[in-house]
Amino acid sequence: MSDTHLAGQIRYGGFLQAIRLILFILYFSAGSIAIVATQFIGAPLYICNKDLFYAYISITKQSFGTLVTTGTQWWTPTTIRISGDKSVRGQIYITDDGLLECNFPERMVFIANHQLYSDWLYIWWIAYTARMHGAVYIILKESLKWIPIVGWGMQMYGFIFLARNWGKDQQRFKHRLDKLAAKDRKPEDRLPMWLLIFPEGTNMCPNARASSKKFADKIGIKNPDHVLLPRVTGLQYCLQQLDESVEWVYDCTMAYEGIPRDKYGQDIFTLRAQYLQGRPPKSVNLHFRRFRISEIPYNDTAKFEQWMRDRWSEKDEMMETYMQTGRLPGDDGEVEVLSNGGMTKRGKRVGKAPSAKGNIVETAVKLRNWLEVPKIFVVPILTLLVYNIFGKFGKIAAIISGG
């Protein structure tokens, strides 16, 4: 295979690949079924108290964050490099045990460039490091709603399903965004929300790149080399609907190690290469910055388009820097911000990150505590136990009353 050297050697042969596949399917289906069962068991809460119900669903969403994080940790472990510009100074830490902690806010719109289907796995993990993995909202194709079990779970999560037909979508989109905005509530009573949006609309691939180029030519601007021109309608609509109910847009630039200039990540880091053959990217590089929503010209379409294109051409420059140096830019300001020996907001001592170089920290996707895994299964198992015990009591009662 010609791409063998791009993603590294195949680490696992046919037999081990089959075992890895079976284990992965077992773990993921068991986890998903447990999560959806947990949601159904808790569904009656909706009638008693909606807030309680949403809090409960948020816990099942955390469980999915755990599933995703362990999926990456066990099947596709890789080095993660994190950096940011001065807008996120003091928000990114490595704790004593080498784990990442992001002190990011509870409510935000999260945007990123899009190269691989697996992009969102890393973003969900970032949410995990900010204790916000129960607050992630993603936008998906309408058809995914009807996948058995997983589709039900995603509907319970309040994910946004769009048919890519603005006439049809707008009403539904508005309804979901109004719920997320919760403008009738006091700011402190609004629920945590990380609304994840890939403005490029699709991941980087030959077709998408061609249509990006076509559009760039049409309006007479340069087509970016490493990203696609962003689409603005969806994001603009989100910002208009959410308005002052959310303060920040966080922007993440993602670069995977091992994608040459003339190649596409999706062809190199296929799910098979990553999850079965043991060939994940050698490193995943994430750069953060944030923008105050009130300073984004989202009410004026022309200005907003320009604003987005400017941000995306900055991204393209960062990606170019990555291609040339193997690193996304760090924050030139203060090294100690990333590993300052102080305390994080949650009172964890911050260790010196031994590999912090040029204000870039190295870490890995990892759970804080393995006990989070059995937590995914607690409610269904307890329910079965209780059911079983009541069944036995019933039988005993029947014997007693019968005798």
Ligand SMILES: *[C@@H]1O[C@H](CO)[C@@H](O)[C@H](O)[C@H]1NC(C)=O
């Ligand atoms: C956009 O318009 C809305 C509604 O008129 C207003 O509340 C908001 O402050 C405006 N935002 C900006 C950034 O101009």
